[in-house]
Amino acid sequence: MRIVAEGLTWGVDGRVIVDGVDLVCEPGSFTGLLGPNGSGKTSLLTLLAGLRRPSDGVVLADGEDLHAWRPRERARRLGVVEQHAMTGLDLTVREVVELGRIPHRGRWPGATDEGAEAIAAALRVGRVKDLESRRWQTLSGGERQRTQLARALAQEPEVLLLDEPTNHLDLGHQIDFLRTVRGLGLTTVAALHDLEMAAAFCDRLVVLVSGRVVAAGRVDDVLTSELVRQVYSVDAEVGRHDGVDRLQVVWRS
Amino acid sequence: MTVTSVGAPRRPAPTLVILGLTALLILSMMAALGIGAVWVPPGAVVEVVARRLGLGSFDVTLVDDQIVWQLRLPRVLGAAAAGAGLAIVGVVLQSLTRNELADPYLLGVSSGASVGAVSVIVLGVGVAGLTGSVALTVGAFVGAMLALVVVLLLATDRTRSLPPARTILAGVAVGQVCAAYTSFVVLTDGDGDSARRVLSWTLGSVAGVRWSSAVLLLVVTVVGLVVVTAYARPLDAFAFGESAAGSLGVDVNRTRWTLMIITALLTACLVAYTGAIGFVGLVVPHAARMLVGVRHHRLLPVSALIGAGLLVWADTAARSLLQGQEIPVGVVTAGVGAPAFAYLLARSRGRA
Numbered sequence: 001m002r003i004v005a006e007g008l009t010w011g012v013d014g015r016v017i018v019d020g021v022d023l024v025c026e027p028g029s030f031t032g033l034l035g036p037n038g039s040g041k042t043s044l045l046t047l048l049a050g051l052r053r054p055s056d057g058v059v060l061a062d063g064e065d066l067h068a069w070r071p072r073e074r075a076r077r078l079g080v081v082e083q084h085a086m087t088g089l090d091l092t093v094r095e096v097v098e099l100g101r102i103p104h105r106g107r108w109p110g111a112t113d114e115g116a117e118a119i120a121a122a123l124r125v126g127r128v129k130d131l132e133s134r135r136w137q138t139l140s141g142g143e144r145q146r147t148q149l150a151r152a153l154a155q156e157p158e159v160l161l162l163d164e165p166t167n168h169l170d171l172g173h174q175i176d177f178l179r180t181v182r183g184l185g186l187t188t189v190a191a192l193h194d195l196e197m198a199a200a201f202c203d204r205l206v207v208l209v210s211g212r213v214v215a216a217g218r219v220d221d222v223l224t225s226e227l228v229r230q231v232y233s234v235d236a237e238v239g240r241h242d243g244v245d246r247l248q249v250v251w252r253s
Numbered sequence: 254m255t256v257t258s259v260g261a262p263r264r265p266a267p268t269l270v271i272l273g274l275t276a277l278l279i280l281s282m283m284a285a286l287g288i289g290a291v292w293v294p295p296g297a298v299v300e301v302v303a304r305r306l307g308l309g310s311f312d313v314t315l316v317d318d319q320i321v322w323q324l325r326l327p328r329v330l331g332a333a334a335a336g337a338g339l340a341i342v343g344v345v346l347q348s349l350t351r352n353e354l355a356d357p358y359l360l361g362v363s364s365g366a367s368v369g370a371v372s373v374i375v376l377g378v379g380v381a382g383l384t385g386s387v388a389l390t391v392g393a394f395v396g397a398m399l400a401l402v403v404v405l406l407l408a409t410d411r412t413r414s415l416p417p418a419r420t421i422l423a424g425v426a427v428g429q430v431c432a433a434y435t436s437f438v439v440l441t442d443g444d445g446d447s448a449r450r451v452l453s454w455t456l457g458s459v460a461g462v463r464w465s466s467a468v469l470l471l472v473v474t475v476v477g478l479v480v481v482t483a484y485a486r487p488l489d490a491f492a493f494g495e496s497a498a499g500s501l502g503v504d505v506n507r508t509r510w511t512l513m514i515i516t517a518l519l520t521a522c523l524v525a526y527t528g529a530i531g532f533v534g535l536v537v538p539h540a541a542r543m544l545v546g547v548r549h550h551r552l553l554p555v556s557a558l559i560g561a562g563l564l565v566w567a568d569t570a571a572r573s574l575l576q577g578q579e580i581p582v583g584v585v586t587a588g589v590g591a592p593a594f595a596y597l598l599a600r601s602r603g604r605a
Contacts, residue, residue: 051499075502085493088353089547099493102486103502155501 001158001187002027007057017043019211025187032202033191040211041191042163049161050074075103079152083164093131093147097122100154118154126150142173162190199223199247267551274558281562285329285569286321293317331462332568333561334470335527340560341553342516343534345481348488350417356535357520361424363529364431365400366393370454371435375443386461390525397521403427414506456581457530459568466526477519478557485549532586533560536594
C-alpha cells in the first residue's frame with residue numbers, strides 16, 4: 001500500500017507537535033523516522049495509524065483518506081506495534097496473537113472464519129511458534145516484541161507502523177527483529193533511535209525536529225555528519241569503513 | 254519448592270465448565286428452595302416447581318407451595334440475577350479501566366443509591382406518593398442516576414473521552430460526598446431503628462424481592478449479559494490498553510461510553526432492589542479468570558454463573574444461619590467469599 005501524508009498537523013493545548021509533515025512511503029518500502037526525543041515521531045505514527053485525527057492535512061492510503069475509513073477496516077490493513085506493550089492479564093503467546101484477528105471477526109463467536117491459517121502463519125513468520133503456549137508475563141523483551149509483531153501480522157496488514165520497536169532489546173535481538181520485519185516486504189514505517197540500525201535496514205529516512213521534517217530521502221543522502229551535528233548536536237563522522245557495507249556513525253564528543 | 258510454570262495454565266475445557274456450572278446452579282437453586290426456617294424435602298420442592306410449570310399433576314400441600322413458590326423462589330431467582338449481574342458488571346469495568354480493583358460501584362452508583370435510600374428511610378421523603386419498599390426502590394434508583402450523571406460530568410475531559418483514572422477519581426469524590434450526607438442524616442435525624450435499617454440496606458439484602466421484582470431483575474440481568482457479551486471482542490482488545498484497542502479497530506471512546514452507561518444502569522437496577530451487595534462484583538471476575546482465562550465470550554457467562562451460585566448460597570445462609578433473624582447478605586458474601594478468595598490467591602501464587 002502506498003502511504004502519503006500531506007501537510008499533516010496535530011497539536012495539544014495549543015502546542016504544535018506535528019507541524020505540516022509531508023511524507024511518501026512507496027509500497028513495500030521501509031521508512032525510518034529519526035529525530036531527538038520529543039520531536040513528534042510517536043505522534044506522527046499515531047496520525048499515520050489513524051488513531052488520531054490531524055487538525056490539518058490528510059493521510060492518503062492508496063489515494064483514499066485514511067481517516068474516513070471505519071476503524072475495523074483500518075485495523076485490517078494497518079498493523080501497529082507499540083514501543084512497550086504491557087498488560088496485567090495472564091495471556092499466552094497464542095492468545096495475544098489471536099487478538100490480531102479481532103478486526104476480522106464478527107460480533108458472535110463461530111459466525112465468521114476464526115482465521116486459523118492467518119494465526120498459524122503469523123506465529124511462524126513472527127518466529128514465535130515455539131513460544132505458542134508460553135505465558136506473556138514470562139517472556140523476555142525480545143520475545144514480547146516478536147509476539148506483538150506476530151499479533152500485528154495476524155491482522156494480515158498491508159502496512160506496518162512500529163514505534164521504537166527495538167528500544168528495550170539487546171544488539172542481537174535488535175538486528176534479529178529488524179531483519180524479520182525487513183524480510184516481510186510490507187510497507188513499513190518505524191520510529192528508530194539507533195542511527196546505524198536505521199541505516200542498515202531502511203530504504204529511506206525521514207528526520208523530524210520539533211514536529212517538522214528537516215531531511216528526507218535515501219539513507220546515504222540523509223545520514224551525514226552535517227545532519228547529526230544539526231539534529232543531535234553531536235560531532236560525528238559518518239561513513240563506510242573497510243569491509244563493512246553500511247553506514248557507520250562514529251561520534252567524537 | 255515452588256515451581257513457576259511458564260507454560261499455559263492447565264484449565265478445564267470451557268464448554269465443560271459452563272455446563273458444569275449451569276448444572277451446579279440449578280442444583281443450588283433447588284437446594285436453596287428447600288432450606289430455611291421450614292425444611293422442605295427435595296422431592297416436595299421438585300413437585301411444587303414441576304406442578305407450577307405445568308409439567309404434570311402432583312399432590313403438593315398448600316403450605317409447601319406457599320413456601321417454595323411464593324416466598325423462596327422469587328428470592329432465589331432475585332439472588333441469582335443480582336449475583337450474575339454484579340459479576341458481569343465487575344468483569345466489564347475491570348477490563349475497561351484495566352484495574353483489578355474496579356467493582357460495580359466504581360461510578361458512584363451505590364453511594365448515590367444510599368443517599369436516595371437514606372432520604373426515604375430517615376427523612377421520610379415521599380416519592381410521588383409512593384410509600385414503603387416501593388418508595389425505597391425508586392428513591393435509591395433516582396439517587397444512583399443522579400450520582401452517575403455527576404460522576405460522568407466530572408470524569409469527561411475536553412475531548413469528550415472518559416479516561417479510566419479520571420473516572421475512578423470522580424467516583425471516589427462523589428462517593429465521599431454521598432457517604433458524608435448519609436452519615437450526617439443518620440446521626441442527626443435517625444433513631445436507633447432507622448439507623449439499623451440504613452446499615453442493613455447498605456450491606457444489601459434480597460429479602461424484599463417478590464415475584465414482580467424477581468422477574469424484573471432477571472430480565473434486566475439477562476438483557477445485560479447478552480448486550481455485554483456482544484462486546485466480548487472489543488473488551489478482549491483492551492488487554493494491552495486503549496491505543497492497542499484502537500489499533501485493533503475498536504472505537505475506544507464509543508465502546509467505553511456505551512459499556513459504562515449500560516453497566517451503570519444495570520447496577521442501579523440491582524442496587525435499587527437489593528442494596529449495595531459487596532464483594533461479588535470485585536472477586537467473582539478473578540475467580541472466573543482463573544477457571545477459563547481472559548477471553549470475554551467465556552469469561553462473561555462463566556462469571557455470571559459463578560456470581561449467581563455464590564449469591565444464591567449466600568442468601569440461603571443469610572436467612573437460615575440465625576434463628577429468627579436475617580443477616581445482611583453482604584456480610585455473608587464478604588465473610589465467606591473473602592477467605593475463599595484468599596485461598597485461590599494463595600494457590601495461584603506460583604504463577605502470579
